[in-house]
Amino acid sequence: MDLKREFLQSLCLLDELLELEEESGNFMEAANIAKMMGDILREADLLGKAGExxxxxxxxxxxxxxxxxxxxxxxxxxxxxxxxxxxxxxxxxxxxxxxxxxxxxxxxxxxxxxxxxxxxxxxxxxxxxxxxxxxxxxxxxxxx
Known part of the structure; x- marks a missing residue:
């Protein structure tokens, strides 16, 4: 998982990284990525999934x-x-x-x-x- 994460980050493939984190149940990580991307609505939904x-x-x-x-x-x-x-x-x-x-x-x-x-x-x-x-x-x- 860490290798996938590093690979996607190194290529600036944030959409794919966000999907990977969300599919893995890492909703806070996914929310942080959505925040970096400026996708406020997606960030809010992911915060909700994380229980925040x-x-x-x-x-x-x-x-x-x-x-x-x-x-x-x-x-x-x-x-x-x-x-x-x-x-x-x-x-x-x-x-x-x-x-x-x-x-x-x-x-x-x-x-x-x-x-x-x-x-x-x-x-x-x-x-x-x-x-x-x-x-x-x-x-x-x-x-x-």
Missing amino acids: FLEACELMFFYVLAQSLWSGGSKAWPLKQFTQKAELLGRALIFAKEVSSNFYELASTEAEILSNKHGNNFEIMNQLQSSRIHSSIRGEMLCL
């Missing part, structure tokens, strides 16, 4: 936030919709559920905020209050 659910959820949320702000040449505010947004928020919530019920509640609030489907000011105020209860600076900032 909190990190996987946070990484997914940061990806969604970045895409919501700067995708398609946007100049940030307000949050934009993009094709995979609902799916990615759902995957983040699956990871959050594995952490704890309190974290899942926080993640649900943040997912709701990031979805940017606020019906009215009352909903926004409820999300702001929930963000404050859970000490979520990200949630508070997005509500304001």
